Amino acid sequence: MKTPKITTLTKTLAGILLAATALTGAERAFADGGELHLYNWTDYTSDDMIKKFEKETGIKVSIDTYDSNETALAKIKSGAAGYDVMIISNDFVPIFVKQGLFQKVDAGEMPNFKNVDPRWQKRPWDPNAEYTVPWVWGTTSYAVDTSVYKGPTDSLKTLFDPPKELQGKVGMFGSPSEVISLALVYLGKPQCNENPADLKELNALLQKQKPFVKVYNSDGTVERQVAGETLIHEQWSGKALNTRQQKASFKYVYPKEGMIGWMDNVAVPVGAPDLENAKKFMNFLMDPENIALQQKYTGYQSAIAGSNKFLPSDVGDSPEFNPPSTEKITFAPACEEKATRAYDKIWTALRQ
Amino acid sequence: MRRQSTWLMLAPAVLVIGVFMLIPMFIALAYSFMTADPYGGVQAPFTFDAYIQFLYQRDFDDSLIFASDYILIIARSIYLAVSTTVICLALGLPVAWYIVCQSEERRRVLLFLITLPFWINTLIRTYCWILILRDEGLANKLLCALGIIADPLPLLYNDGSILLGLVYTFLPFMVLPIYSTLERIDSRLIEAAYDLYASRVAVFRRVIWPLAKPGALAGATLVFAPALGSFLAPDLLGGGKKLLIGSLIQMQFTSSRNWPFGAALSIAITAVILLVIILRSWTAPKREAQA
Amino acid sequence: MSRPFDWRHTPGFGTLTAAILVFLYAPLVILVVYAFNASRMVTIWQGFSTHWFAAIARNSDIRGAAENSLIIAIVATIAATLIALAGALALERGNLTFGRGLVTGMVAMPLVVPEIVVAITTLVFFSALGMHHGLLNLMIAHTVFCIPFALLPIQARLKDMGGTLEEAGRDLYASEWKLFRRVTLPLLAPAIGAGAIMAFVISLDDFLISMMVSSAGSTTLPVYVYGMMRLGVTPEVNAISTILLAISVVFVASALLLGRKRRAA
Numbered sequence: 001m002k003t004p005k006i007t008t009l010t011k012t013l014a015g016i017l018l019a020a021t022a023l024t025g026a027e028r029a030f031a032d033g034g035e036l037h038l039y040n041w042t043d044y045t046s047d048d049m050i051k052k053f054e055k056e057t058g059i060k061v062s063i064d065t066y067d068s069n070e071t072a073l074a075k076i077k078s079g080a081a082g083y084d085v086m087i088i089s090n091d092f093v094p095i096f097v098k099q100g101l102f103q104k105v106d107a108g109e110m111p112n113f114k115n116v117d118p119r120w121q122k123r124p125w126d127p128n129a130e131y132t133v134p135w136v137w138g139t140t141s142y143a144v145d146t147s148v149y150k151g152p153t154d155s156l157k158t159l160f161d162p163p164k165e166l167q168g169k170v171g172m173f174g175s176p177s178e179v180i181s182l183a184l185v186y187l188g189k190p191q192c193n194e195n196p197a198d199l200k201e202l203n204a205l206l207q208k209q210k211p212f213v214k215v216y217n218s219d220g221t222v223e224r225q226v227a228g229e230t231l232i233h234e235q236w237s238g239k240a241l242n243t244r245q246q247k248a249s250f251k252y253v254y255p256k257e258g259m260i261g262w263m264d265n266v267a268v269p270v271g272a273p274d275l276e277n278a279k280k281f282m283n284f285l286m287d288p289e290n291i292a293l294q295q296k297y298t299g300y301q302s303a304i305a306g307s308n309k310f311l312p313s314d315v316g317d318s319p320e321f322n323p324p325s326t327e328k329i330t331f332a333p334a335c336e337e338k339a340t341r342a343y344d345k346i347w348t349a350l351r352q
Numbered sequence: 353m354r355r356q357s358t359w360l361m362l363a364p365a366v367l368v369i370g371v372f373m374l375i376p377m378f379i380a381l382a383y384s385f386m387t388a389d390p391y392g393g394v395q396a397p398f399t400f401d402a403y404i405q406f407l408y409q410r411d412f413d414d415s416l417i418f419a420s421d422y423i424l425i426i427a428r429s430i431y432l433a434v435s436t437t438v439i440c441l442a443l444g445l446p447v448a449w450y451i452v453c454q455s456e457e458r459r460r461v462l463l464f465l466i467t468l469p470f471w472i473n474t475l476i477r478t479y480c481w482i483l484i485l486r487d488e489g490l491a492n493k494l495l496c497a498l499g500i501i502a503d504p505l506p507l508l509y510n511d512g513s514i515l516l517g518l519v520y521t522f523l524p525f526m527v528l529p530i531y532s533t534l535e536r537i538d539s540r541l542i543e544a545a546y547d548l549y550a551s552r553v554a555v556f557r558r559v560i561w562p563l564a565k566p567g568a569l570a571g572a573t574l575v576f577a578p579a580l581g582s583f584l585a586p587d588l589l590g591g592g593k594k595l596l597i598g599s600l601i602q603m604q605f606t607s608s609r610n611w612p613f614g615a616a617l618s619i620a621i622t623a624v625i626l627l628v629i630i631l632r633s634w635t636a637p638k639r640e641a642q643a
Numbered sequence: 644m645s646r647p648f649d650w651r652h653t654p655g656f657g658t659l660t661a662a663i664l665v666f667l668y669a670p671l672v673i674l675v676v677y678a679f680n681a682s683r684m685v686t687i688w689q690g691f692s693t694h695w696f697a698a699i700a701r702n703s704d705i706r707g708a709a710e711n712s713l714i715i716a717i718v719a720t721i722a723a724t725l726i727a728l729a730g731a732l733a734l735e736r737g738n739l740t741f742g743r744g745l746v747t748g749m750v751a752m753p754l755v756v757p758e759i760v761v762a763i764t765t766l767v768f769f770s771a772l773g774m775h776h777g778l779l780n781l782m783i784a785h786t787v788f789c790i791p792f793a794l795l796p797i798q799a800r801l802k803d804m805g806g807t808l809e810e811a812g813r814d815l816y817a818s819e820w821k822l823f824r825r826v827t828l829p830l831l832a833p834a835i836g837a838g839a840i841m842a843f844v845i846s847l848d849d850f851l852i853s854m855m856v857s858s859a860g861s862t863t864l865p866v867y868v869y870g871m872m873r874l875g876v877t878p879e880v881n882a883i884s885t886i887l888l889a890i891s892v893v894f895v896a897s898a899l900l901l902g903r904k905r906r907a908a
């Protein structure tokens with residue numbers, strides 16, 4: 001005589017297993033055009049855009065997610081496979097290329113490449129567009145609550161050397177490259193710095209700022225600002241727009257020292273199972289109407305000429321979207337070993 | 353049980369862990385002796401660099417200097433893990449005892465209640481603590497509304513909040529093992545003890561605690577080891593201003609791109625904890641024979 | 644003889660337990676409450692709404708991740724519990740002269756080694772073997788770290804049980820197998836249950852190993868949620884956690900009720 005508990009348990013488990021298999025089976029219904037496995041940050045892909053792509057091509061898109069460039073690099077380097085396209089920031093593209101992790105797709109030869117804004121046709125990290133097409137781009141600076149801070153909003157000094165009313169309520173990003181690249185812009189020093197004197201100055205600046213910083217974290221910046229936990233936070237342009245939409249007193253500052261720019265790019269890892277579909281997707285993204293759908297979802301600029309006219313005006317005409325033409329925007333490159341080690345040292349000491 | 357069937361029963365466990373845990377650990381060991389590829393991964397020349405990095409670093413002008421950074425981080429992590437374990441023990445023991453003293457029916461309900469929060473993702477639960485503890489969070493709002501304080505208290509982004517997060521995550525790990533050892537206690541034993549000793553304290557010291565010890569030790573292992581390597585609570589609740597070993601190792605594989613050092617750190621921690629566990633398992637049979 | 648006090652009532656312990664339960668549940672209450680929050684911001688209350696639950700129904704990514712998590716957890720739990728049962732029996736009832744410490748250490752390893760290292764080296768190992776099977780890789784990886792969690796309660800219970808009942812049983816039953824089924828197994832059942840539940844929860848909760856070892860199509864829920872935190876948590880996360888919470892409550896409560904009915908019968 002079997003103990004009833006075990007039988008019921010087994011039956012329940014079997015039932016769950018069957019149900020789960022049935023559900024997943026139903027979803028993986030085979031599409032005519034094949035499949036595309038997209039690997040991106042969570043919540044960074046527009047549903048509307050994907051649906052349009054699926055309808056036009058009959059390809060079924062599945063999305064897997066990661067939380068940072070660094071994780072994606074560690075994974076692909078360790079041999080993770082099965083992804084057809086991934087979205088990577090500009091400063092990581094050369095790293096992936098150098099390590100032989102991306103394959104050539106000759107994006108420059110694709111039919112829609114002519115739509116790419118002339119400014120972005122020769123991107124420093126992929127000058128001949130052999131490996132990537134643009135996704136979206138934005139800038140990094142900071143947003144400050146002007147209802148608390150009444151001073152001038154034109155310099156990075158407010159962030160790195162905060163006045164009394166902002167002290168203890170400063171938020172910085174949690175990744176060394178983002179904090180250090182902005183700090184170097186403030187100091188007017190070159191990126192990927194290996195000069196010991198410059199590095200010492202950088203270290204001193206960050207240490208001096210530390211007591212006034214509340215958090216070093218790149219997640220949930222909008223919420224922190226809106227909830228009043230921080231009054232000034234290093235932010236990306238799209239996030240600053242989100243913040244202002246929720247609390248109008250926040251202003252995204254275009255500093256006179258300059259700011260950091262970044263662009264996310266779409267690339268194909270070596271060994272991708274659906275290369276042709278990947279290329280179709282990349283071509284699809286270079287159409288202004290399509291990329292506008294993606295922009296609408298995340299609130300960042302695109303590299304495709306004319307896409308902005310498909311956007312609602314409160315996004316397309318917003319200050320976060322339109323840096324003044326005199327603004328100096330620096331795209332931080334991928335750093336060599338010596339700089340990486342130095343940055344790591346500074347960062348570890350900072351977070352001690 | 354015969355020798356052959358013993359090993360046969362052990363075989364699946366040994367095989368699965370041997371292949372899918374030990375071999376990766378050997379890979380880690382190998383990595384710790386290699387050179388870091390600045391773009392991630394490792395490359396050929398074998399070196400002790402990763403282990404030297406524990407104590408010595410290169411200054412900006414390339415000279416090798418003694419750096420206490422990493423030793424401090426390790427010390428702080430051990431301190432936090434020990435504190436977590438002690439607090440979990442101090443809280444877990446009375447709770448386990450209380451549950452044991454209830455009726456069978458109430459015991460089940462209480463155990464159910466203790467383990468239920470576990471079913472929710474640690475990440476999400478920890479994130480909810482941020483909502484409670486921060487300046488504009490519920491705790492402060494409540495205290496202000498009650499008039500107890502005027503300005504919000506800095507409840508978040510310090511060692512205290514990390515400790516709270518760790519205790520929160522690992523408390524059930526302590527309660528359950530202690531409960532399962534205490535549950536087997538024969539109530540006649542306790543009653544006899546109370547006839548002998550007049551006070552609760554004496555009974556506790558001489559009867560209850562010795563019986564609860566195996567559970568407490570199991571609980572301590574289940575709490576200390578993961579607490580030492582944890583990085584979610586420290587990262588989320590510590591505001592990124594204090595590095596602990598878990599986050600440090602994490603960093604090596606992501607932004608620092610120094611896999612060998614990350615591997616070396618992990619090997620060091622693992623070795624220490626394993627040593628303690630193995631030593632305890634060797635001395636345990638002797639102690640039980642004495643008892 | 645009257646005793647100076649009833650040893651079952653320790654003053655203050657009840658209050659302490661209540662306080663601890665409040666402590667344990669505070670975040671959960673917030674979680675569930677905000678799942679019904681109309682606003683997107685997980686902090687500011689803007690009225691009651693169930694539209695996040697509807698959003699989940701539309702969001703196939705989050706559902707897919709949850710399904711993956713459940714499937715992996717179920718398989719890993721079953722495998723880990725069986726392996727742990729065999730292992731615990733061997734360790735506690737078996738004839739192990741040397742190697743006991745070694746095996747104990749080995750079984751404890753998944754608990755002890757920092758997860759990120761396990762995650763990366765396991766991925767490297769699988770890739771070197773050419774294994775790119777998404778869910779299967781994850782199931783294996785999860786089984787490995789679930790084994791110690793399933794094994795510890797069973798081992799502790801076996802230790803406590805001592806061998807006396809089984810010795811007596813041996814006189815009654817002809818075969819070892821019958822002895823196992825009739826004596827050992829029923830006595831072990833609660834511990835096996837406890838081990839299985841722990842393994843299941845640990846597997847559901849795991850994030851670092853799942854993030855690294857997963858390949859296309861095998862994102863799990865914690866990985867999805869962690870990535871979400873980068874760009875802003877939406878109450879969809881609260882909603883799906885509430886659903887999972889509700890499912891677990893139903894599951895465990897029904898197990899409790901079943902147990903009670905059986906005893907009453």
